[in-house]
Amino acid sequence: MMIQVIDTKTNNLSNVLRALSACKLEFEVIYTAAELRGGSVVVLPGVGAFASCMTSLNEAGFSAALKSHLTRGGKLLGICVGMQAMARFSTEFGQHAGLGFFDAKVEHLAHTSNVPVITPNVNWLPLQSEHGRFAEFNGAHVYFVHSYHMCQFKEPALIAGTVDYAGQSVCAIVDQGPVIGFQFHPEKSGEIGLRILAHSIALLQNTEPMPLSHTA
Amino acid sequence: MSKQVRVISRLDIKAPNLIKGIRLEGLRVMGDPQTFVCQYYAQGIDEILYMDVVASLYERSSLHDVIRHAVERVFVPITVGGGIRSLQDATEILSLGADKIAINTAAVKQPELIAEIARQAGSQAVVLSVECKREQQGWQVYTDNGREKTGRDVIDWVKQAQQLGVGEILLTSVDREGTRKGYDLELLQAVSDAVQLPIIASGGFGELIHASQAAAVKNVTAVAVADGLHYKRFTVKQIKQQLSADGFAVRTV
Numbered sequence: 146m147m148i149q150v151i152d153t154k155t156n157n158l159s160n161v162l163r164a165l166s167a168c169k170l171e172f173e174v175i176y177t178a179a180e181l182r183g184g185s186v187v188v189l190p191g192v193g194a195f196a197s198c199m200t201s202l203n204e205a206g207f208s209a210a211l212k213s214h215l216t217r218g219g220k221l222l223g224i225c226v227g228m229q230a231m232a233r234f235s236t237e238f239g240q241h242a243g244l245g246f247f248d249a250k251v252e253h254l255a256h257t258s259n260v261p262v263i264t265p266n267v268n269w270l271p272l273q274s275e276h277g278r279f280a281e282f283n284g285a286h287v288y289f290v291h292s293y294h295m296c297q298f299k300e301p302a303l304i305a306g307t308v309d310y311a312g313q314s315v316c317a318i319v320d321q322g323p324v325i326g327f328q329f330h331p332e333k334s335g336e337i338g339l340r341i342l343a344h345s346i347a348l349l350q351n352t353e354p355m356p357l358s359h360t361a
Numbered sequence: 362m363s364k365q366v367r368v369i370s371r372l373d374i375k376a377p378n379l380i381k382g383i384r385l386e387g388l389r390v391m392g393d394p395q396t397f398v399c400q401y402y403a404q405g406i407d408e409i410l411y412m413d414v415v416a417s418l419y420e421r422s423s424l425h426d427v428i429r430h431a432v433e434r435v436f437v438p439i440t441v442g443g444g445i446r447s448l449q450d451a452t453e454i455l456s457l458g459a460d461k462i463a464i465n466t467a468a469v470k471q472p473e474l475i476a477e478i479a480r481q482a483g484s485q486a487v488v489l490s491v492e493c494k495r496e497q498q499g500w501q502v503y504t505d506n507g508r509e510k511t512g513r514d515v516i517d518w519v520k521q522a523q524q525l526g527v528g529e530i531l532l533t534s535v536d537r538e539g540t541r542k543g544y545d546l547e548l549l550q551a552v553s554d555a556v557q558l559p560i561i562a563s564g565g566f567g568e569l570i571h572a573s574q575a576a577a578v579k580n581v582t583a584v585a586v587a588d589g590l591h592y593k594r595f596t597v598k599q600i601k602q603q604l605s606a607d608g609f610a611v612r613t614v
Contacts, residue, residue, distance in 0.1 A: 159458050163432060193483035263580060265485045265528050267559050268365045269407055269612035286612035288438060290460070290485045290528075333438050333460065335402075335614060 146350040147185040148172035153201050161190040164332035168343040178210030184218040186349045191226030195235040198226045220323045220349035228326030229295055237293050246324050248299035257296055262311045264292040272317055274306035278348055279318055285337045287329040322352050366576045366609045367407035367583035368600050370590055373414045376423035381588050382539060391591050395430045404597035405614035408438045410585060414506050416444025425457060432458030442490050451478045463531050465490040466504040469511050472525055479526035489527040491515060493548055494535045500548055507535035516555045523556045534564035541567025544575040553580040561585055572600050573607035
C-alpha cells in the first residue's frame, strides 16, 4: 500500500521522510490533492501554527479531498500539528476550523489546567498506552514539543495513549482505525520512535477502511 | 509525578571540527563531531546542540554539512546556534532538519527578529541563547561568545524575549563555561523566577551532582553538557542515573 507524504511546507517534513527511509519504507511526497492515489496511506506532518497548517491544506485542496480519500479506503497518519488538524477546531490565535475527523478541539495547555504550566511542553515523556493498538509501547519515552493539545473528545475511547504533563493528562495518540495521530514526534524520538512510526504504518496498511459516518 | 529533565550534548563547532575551549576561549580541536554525536545517540542523549563558535560566512556551508550528516543518523531533536542573523539564515538551518535555532547576537541587535522567526517557524523552534557574565549587581548579557558587552541586564532581556515569543532559554554562564565548577545556580534561579519558559542550564558541568543541582531549579528542564562527555569523563547514562537517583524523571532507552 502506497505511502504519500503531504508537503505542508513545515520544517519537519524532511525529518519525517528520513525517518520513513530509516524504517525501510518507500514513499512519495505530494503537494496537491490531485496527486492522492486511491487507498494510499497519507502522512500529514506538521509543526508550527494550526492556522498556517490548515491554510496550506486548504490551498492545496486537501481539506475536502482527504475526507473522500478516507471513505474510499485511504488511511491517514497525522503528526503533531498534523494530528491537531484532524480535530473540529483549534483556539490557537483565534478560532480555526480543522478537518473534523475527531470530535475534539485543540486548546492551549495552560487553558485546560488549574495549575501554572510551562509552555511549550518540550519534553521526553513516557507513554501511557496500556490498552489499544499501541500497548507494546506503554512506558516508552517519546519527544513532545507543543503548546496546544487535542482535548474534549466526544468519544474518549479514541485516545490510544496519553502522557502526564504538569498533572494534566495530555492526549498523545489518537486511533480510530484508518486514522491515527501522534502529538509527539516519532521522527525525533530515537529508535523507539522509529519503531512506533513503522508500527503505525503497518497498522494502517492492514486496517479495514471505516465509513466516515463513524467520525465527527 | 517528578519533573522530567533532558540531558543535552553541547558541541561547539569550528566547522568542520568539534572544538572545546575554556570560558569560550582557547579553542582545542576534538575531532569529527559526527563521531561524537553518534556515540551520544547510542548512549541515549535526549537532544543535540551545535554552537557554531566562529560563524563566519566562509565556513557556513561546512556547518551545514555537519547538520546534514547528523540528521541522517540521529533521530533526536537538534538545535543549532551561532551566526543566525536573519529569518533566511534560520529557515535554512531548519530546512536542513534542525528542530530549533538558538539566537543570541542578532536577537540583541534586532529583538524583533525573534518575533519574526517565531511567527514563521513557531515559538518552539526559537531558543534564546543568553551568554551571561556576573556583575557586582546581577548579570550582563554578552554576545559573540562572551567577547562583547551589550550593557543589557540578563533579567530584563529574558523578560523582553519572552514577550517576543521565544520558546526556550539556553542560559550559559560565561564565567563557569569550561571550568567544571558547576552551573551558576543563582543565575538559573534568577531567570527561573523572571520567566515562564523552559531553561537549558549551560556552562560549568564538571561533576554528576552538578546536573541535579541545576535540575532542582524550577524552570530548568534540561542540562547541557559539553566536555564532560567529549573527554569521556562521564556517559549519558551516568548523568541520567544521577538525576534519577536525585528524584528527577529521565528518559531511558
